[in-house]
Amino acid sequence: MNEDSLQHPKLERQPMEPRALKSIILSTITIVCAVTACIPLFSVLIMLLYRGGKRLTFQLFYTLPPGAFDAPGVGGFGHAILGTAFMVGIAGLISVPFGILAAIYLAELGPHHKVSEIARFCAKTMTGLPSIIAGVFAYAMVVLLMGHYSAWAGGIALSLLMIPTVMLTAEEAIKMVPNPMREAAYGMGCTPTQSLIKIILPVAMPSIITGVVLAVARAAGETAPLLFTALFSESWLAPNNPTASLAVLIYNWSSSPYQNLIELAWAASLILVVLVFFLNIISRAVGGKTKL
Template sequence: MNEVLQGPETRQDIEALLPGETSILQLQRSLRKPRVLLSIFLSLLVTVLTVFALVPLFSVIFMLFYRGGSNLSASNFWSLPPAPFEEGGGFGNALVGTLVMVGVAGLISVPFGILAAVFLAELGPNSRTATVVRFCAKVLSGFPSILAGVFAYGAVVMLMGGFSAWAGGVALSILMLPIVMLTAEEAIRMVPSKMREASIGMGATHTQTVIRILLPTAMPSILTGVMLAIARAAGETAPLLFTALFSNYWVVTNNQLDLHQPTASMAVLIYNFSGVPFENQVQLCWSASLVLVLMVLVVNLAGKSFSVRTPQR
């Protein structure tokens, strides 16, 4: 595009074709022209801004490995959080708490989301109900996460009379639901209609078509949605602050999982220890962040890798 015509013969040939006084020089891309300079300048500006936009990502990752990685030890994974001047300690109970609450949230939101998505994509895609449900799901997906906590506080904590892992799970499930539902709907829609028609043509009922044909075919993409939802829920702090609260003890007592008590989570541990003046707790806070970010990123990337392998229609 920016090749300069230099041979005098070519130039004359072209100038002969140009009307009136126009010179070939006006058609060349010249660095002396302000409009060309402006274009180059703006391209450079956009490049610089993009590089700057990625600086925080690398800065966060660098800090996590620099401050969190240097002090991370295996005992962190099975010890309880330390008291202010205590050495050692870990985030074992928070890790278990996060897994348990994300598990509870997944058990609520995944079946709920997939069943509703089956309706949206297959059973009544153009019905008025579907339009309203889709709108509600979109409203939920833009819902501030702290309000999910406020809701769970009103609906579960006040009802059951105390902070609990249940309340935390319910709050997280509100945030997971729209992600699961909307991605599952999209996934079921992406199943080639030939397969659906073939199944119905063979005499299968709608239910058989959904369960035997549509869901298995759409499964990789549905899993992507589920994984993304899990990654989001695992990193959420705001809905857990006043639903699951925090605890310095294990969620499993006497080999029994007790979901009716305040429960620790990685995110709340990081929040609680980020503002304290005690060096050991701050160190632990960075190590916990590293573990949390790695967990979230691994689940996120694993989820995305599922849908990459989905066969194209």
């Protein structure tokens, strides 16, 4: 018998054999896990569309928040959309030049310097910095100095979170530029700066923009750095005063006793998520391929 099984082994798949069975069970568990992990995303999206979509009107974009005794269905948060745009804009204006200039040095001008190694390490460390720490820092730096909450402080807090992302992605982008292009530029008598500005940066630009857009998307959704730097307000944007933002609005109104405000918080979430997803899609389209 043994002889026979050696000469004619069972070559077909044996699903009930213990080892194969174990493999099948583990595969099933894995599939269940993967599907389960997708549920939160779809649950969030469906709830946003269902609860936020009910309140989605054009009125939201140009009106101020309702008072406590206003009729349900009245009011909007145009000021918060404007506030978010303004503060993310400031953060971008600070972090994009900062990040790209530092990245140029890291990738091109002095990649193996001691300074670069330390700066790269610092940037990596800063990506893991809790966002609320950026808020505490901006509070200590700007709010205490100016004596009041302001959109500027909020923008500076957000820029702290954007700088490392912009810097590290830009560094990778510049490193990806093929070497012969540099050599050709130098061969034509370019100074390093000329080769950077005329050859390397334009080639690396799509990837750099990807990084910037992703950083903007992240900053637009950040709440913690704005809580005690920009605070919140119920009136239109005034950069020297407390300023509303979509994220803080959602936080403040989520625990509100008024149904109207809770509905508006859902609508604000919907707008915020659509904005963030839109930015993510743009970054992928510009980057040309899916990033790891």
